Amino acid sequence: MVMLLSFLEIRNLSFSYNQKRMVLKHVDLAVERGEWIAVLGHNGSGKSTLAKTIVGLLRPAEGTITVDGITLSDETAYDVRRKVGIVFQNPDNQFVGVTVKDDIAFGMENLSVPKEEMLQKIAFYAEKVGMADYLDKEPSALSGGQKQRIAIAGILAMKTDMIIFDEATSMLDPTSRRELMDYIKTLHQEGLTILMITHDIEEALMADRLVVLKDGAVFADDTAEHLFQRPEAFREAYLELPSALRIYYELEAAGDMTPPLATTLWRFGSGK
Amino acid sequence: MKNIVIGQYVPGKGFFYRLDPRTKIIAVVFLMVAVFLLESILQVSIALLVTLFLMILGRISIGRVAKGLRPLFVLLVFTFSFQIFLNREGARLLAQPMNIGLYSLLAVLVITVLWRLLARFKKFKGALFLLWLSGVYALFAFLPAAGPIYKVFDFEIYESGVVTSIFVVVRLLIVISLSTVLTLTTKPTDLTQGLESLLRPLKRLGVNSDDFALIISISLRYIPTILDEANKIMLAQASRGADFNEGKLVEKVKQIVSLLIPMFIIAFKRSEDLADAMESRNFVPGKPRTRIHDLSFGATDLVTAIFTVIVFAGAIVLRVLP
């Protein structure tokens, strides 16, 4: 029997930290190879928890996770992590190396990448995240945003098929964020699968699909265009529309809408 | 707080910087042992001169090394005094009658107060201490014996005391200088990696030197972060009215507890996150990994090894010869 699986298949996933309260409730999610998914949701909706279960750092109470045909378990966690990398929310707590260079190298060292190749990749990815001049710096000499960039470089260098970004660009200034997003876009075009957790709705618009979590359950899973036609649903999940769309709906409510303005605002707001 | 650097590493160039950390560690250990094998004041003095010469050759600033000695100043003074006052062998060099009486005690009290008042001139700390010490000596020895006298005794110094105290101090100076040269010229990362490599044979005994080195380097990496954190918590609590400098002992203990509890909680959370980050980047304890720094043995290492062997052999020969 041949089953056609997506790259990442999450079926009926539930998770609880302390038995009392379910943090993830019957989550179903499928991500195709090469797809870009944005995950949105209020604080405490379970986004980071979902990300950690995908790479096997938390063991689900119920449900299965399959990555590229491998069903996640304690035995297969290592193989899954060779396919899925994750950049965490807090840049301070994921800096393992004594210097920037050591930190970018850490994942590659674990994968037994030869030294020459590592040095080459360190230089390449440090350049990509704009940290080429900081290779010998210690983490205490870096800002939060700079540490985030190093974390991103370290994961990029591991060349996984999929990367989960857990609010990984939250501390970057607008210019470097745009540059980095442009680079991630290029990687996406080259085939990288992306799951991007974010509170920034404009950033989420770069994704193919939006997944909205609310209180640990999947509240919506659709394209931006479809979702934005139900603004009340957005409010229900404690989210905010892109500002152009907010203006669109305000004007519509006021009955003050001319057709060209409407299309422009809509196009602008939904990123199309 | 941002710029705390762990270890004393000072970036630079020169002979010692080019050495493999393993060579440096082994050489320092062997040279220290060699120094402890030496028996005469002449031998250790020559060893001190050689050490100084090597530091100049390696373009290491003597001032830097001297700075490294500063925290051990008390130890040096203590060792010196211990030997010079308590050793009673050989010819008697000095016998100074001392009077401990009311007036001399009062005078000592006065100069002690003066000394403590001047203590804020941190630069002259050592000099002031020596001045105070000679002052105390002079007062007990030369103040006319007037008023009530509590005790009269002879302050004696013997030949062997002088010799041994100088010998011990010089030997200590060499040992400290050697280890300072090591930490001054080797990055903490290289040092741990050198240690790791040297401890590798212990694997047979069940000690995993790779993980051991990783633990050390992660601790090194997080010390500044945690100090930074302590600072932040202190500021946060000060902004809510806590005062870490004043108050009675009970208050102080309370404040320290109020500092430690959040620090522990944060540290636990941090280590959990860090373990997650390491695991998600495919770290598996005990599994072989490649390294970006690899250690290589070069010509400078050979020269150092030969030098160390000669010195070590020399020290043994000197010890064994009658």
Ligand SMILES: Nc1ncnc2c1ncn2[C@@H]1O[C@H](COP(=O)(O)OP(=O)(O)OP(=O)(O)O)[C@@H](O)[C@H]1O
């Ligand atoms: N280690 C933990 N132990 C117990 N409960 C936890 C733990 N981590 C998270 N939680 C709880 O699980 C819920 C989901 O947390 P999670 O971190 O997944 O939320 P999130 O969607 O990532 O939020 P944010 O937007 O703030 O990052 C929260 O209610 C939180 O209190």
Ligand SMILES: [Mg+2]
């Ligand atoms: Mg989160």
